[in-house]
Amino acid sequence: MIKYLTYKHCKGLTLLSVLLGMLCKTGSGQIHYSVQEELDKGSFVGNISENLGLQPWELVEHGVRIVSRGRTQLFALNLRSGSLVTAGRIDREELCAQSTLCLVKFNILVEDKLKIFEVEIEIKDINDNAPDFLTEELEIKIGELTVSGTRFPLKTAFDPDVGMNSLQNYHLSPNDYFSLAMKHVSDGAKYPELVLERALDREQKKVHQLVLIASDGGNPVRSGNLYIQVVVLDANDNPPVFTQSEYQVSVPENLPLGTTLLTVNATDPDEGFNAQVSYILDKMPGKVAQMFDLNSVTGDISILKSLDYEDATFYEIKIEAQDGPGLLSRAKILVTVLDVNDNAPEVAITSLTGSVPEEAPAGREIALINVHDQDSGQNGQVTVSVLGNMPFNLEKSIDQYYRLVTARSLDREQVSEYNITLRATDGGNPPLSTSTHITLHVEDINDNPPAFSQSSYSAYIPENNPRGASIFCVIAQDPDSIHNAHITYALTEDTIQGVPLSTYVSINSDTGVLYALRSFDYEQVRDLQLLVTASDSGNPPLSSNVTLSIFVLDQNDNVPEILYPALPTDGSTGVELAPRSAESGYLVTKVVAVDRDSGQNAWLSYRLLKASEPGLF
Structure with missing residues (x-):
């Protein structure tokens, strides 16, 4: 709070020398004095006894006293010295205000002579008051767009003194x-006015502190101060200003909806309504305006829709800051979308061969594969591999194309069909991968002849078999397929005892079953050696042979034949001679018999059927 300097009325020193005015005696006996104000009580005003022509001690004797009404309290008689003195402190401004001439009149009575004298005392002004403003402070409000030269009336000061002791000048x-x-003005009064010399700028200085000094002409000079506060009223002469003309922010594409990207800020050096800043999105093409939201109060930029690096990697957002009356400024926000590994690689089979012939050389192309990852950088770097221990390789072609080729010759008989799994994996962290499957059929070629399970076979058939009886069945296997695995059987032409083999046995070309074409006689043919050929239907056909041994099993179809003793051809009974002296155990004869059968069927036993004398032989 601004305080004014307070000036106390200076105490006037008691004037020991009193200026006595010339005593003027008029017809009514008037006495005139002059005295300065503010003298101490008892200060000398005039030698009243001398003016009355009396000695001081005669004043009491003649009954001299002040008798007139009025302000007799201001003065008193000193009967001891015969002087007129002040009865108290005299304030000229209280007595006469601002009158130029201040006179105090009263009467003095000389009682024994019945004479009355008029006394007139002029109160002289001293500079005991400083100019004073009715208020200590003055506030003036001036708009900052006020033109130079405009005047503003100021408060005036008041000084109760008169003449040169009163208000004389103002200073700023x-x-x-x-x-x-x-x-x-017409009455000669002067009123101070404040003149604007140059344009104000509230944003540079809001308040100007001035002091108006009012001074009088006394000695010493007294002065009073009026503290002036000039408040510069705001005009909307400043648009909002962004802290940056261009904001840059980089954000990952997987930010949740509603996330605040950044906060823009614009300040307006004006005040009040002129400084109320609101933020708005400038018109933007396409879907950019649908992607972002700008809080008009806080300046927060947030996302309304999910960002997708693969859709757009960069956004330029234009924004405006507008104050209350409508002044605006512009800025732009550059949003860089950072890729995250949110896309798995894509695998496309551009060309595919569904089958490949076996024994094709290594490097035979199976498929042309294209891989693509919508991510970028390391997240978009894709490697492709064949899962499992498979006889296939991936060869890099142009761009993101790969050739799937055989790593070696294939063997349909080992694996006739491959379920190939290709896995494409990107370089993100964590990595994402995609698998695709290819079914490859191995085409058969006739690279395998029919094969018998044994290098040779043996078959057994009892003699006297019926014609057309099934003897044996040979089976060959061919690991090839379809016609390459279709087997036909045949017997290699041969002769047995000069007779064609085909008259003995036949073979079913489809089933490999052998049939007897005649009834075998063990005693004539004991075994047959056949060569069976199995041929596939390939082009060219392949074949293999196997030896089949057919053994004829003997049956007891022959009776023993006695060779000795031989029966007479003439129908007589054969006679063997033995001496009469033959002893027991004497060999009479030997019976020799044979059997054309074999084995047990040919084992012979002998017994006597009949004897003329039982017990003799």
Whole structure:
């Protein structure tokens, strides 16, 4: 709070020397004195005894006293010295206000002579009052767009003194914006006015502190101060200003909806409504305006829709900051979308061979594969591999194309069909992968002859078999397929005892079953050696042979034949001679018999059927 300097009325020193005015005796006996105000009580005013022509001690004797009404309290008689003195402190301004001439009149009575004298005392002004403003402070409000030269009336000061001791001049404290002018009116009074010398700028300086000094002409000079506060009223002369003309922010594409990307800020050096800043999105093409939201109050930029690096890697957002009356400024936000590994690689089979012949050389192309990852950088770097221990390789072609080729010759008989799994994996962290499956059929070629399970076979058939009886069945296997695995059987032409083999046995070309074409006689043919050929239907056909041994099993179809003793051809009974002296155990004869059968069927036993003398032989 601005305080004014307070000046106490200076105590006037008691004037020991009193200026006595010339005593003027009129017809009514008037006495005139002059005295300065503010003298101490008892200060000498005039030698009243001398003016009355009396000695001081005669004043009491003649009954001299002040008798007239009025302000007799201001003065008193000193009967001891015969002087007129002040009865108290005299304030001229209280007695006479601002009258130029201040006179105090009263009467003095000389009682024994019945004479009355008129006394007139002029109260002289001293500079005991400083100019004073009715208020200590003055606030003036000036708009910052006010033109130079505009005047603003100021408060006036009041000084109760008169003459040169009263208010004489005004002065303004030094400053760069204002000067002081005096307005003169018809009564001669002067009124101070504040003159604007140069344009104000509230944003540079909101308040100007001035001091108006009112001074009088006394000695010493007294003065009073009026503290002036000039408040510069805001005008909307400044648009909002962004802290940056261009904001840059980089954000990952997987930010949740509603996430605040950044906060823009614009300030307006104006105040009040002129400084109320609101933010708006400038018109933007396409879907950019649907992607972002700008809080008009806080300046927060947030996302309304999910960002997708693969859709757009960069956004330029234009924004405006507007104050209350409508001044605006612009800025732009550059949003860089950072890729995250949110896309798995894509695998496309551009060309595919569904089958490949076996024994094709290594490097035979199976498929042309294209891989693609919508991510970028390391997230979009894709490697492709064949899962499992498979006889296939991937060869890099142009761009993101790969050739799937055989790593070696294939063997359909080992694996006739491959379920190939290709896995494409990107370089993200964590990596994402995609698998695709290819079914490859191995085409058969006739690379395998029919094969018998044994290198040779043996078959057994009892003699006397019926014609057409099934003897044996040979089976060959061919690991090839379809016609390459279709087997036909045949017997190699041969002769047995000069007779064609085909008259003995036949073979079913489809089933490999052998049939007897005649009834075998063990005693004539004991075994047959056949060569069976199995041929596939390939082109060219392949074949293999196997030896089949057919053994004829003997049956007891022959009776023993006695060779000796032989029966007479003439129908007589054969006779063997033995001496009469033959002893027991004597060999009479030997019976020799044979059997054309074999084995047990040919084992012979002998017994006597009949004897003329039982017990003799």
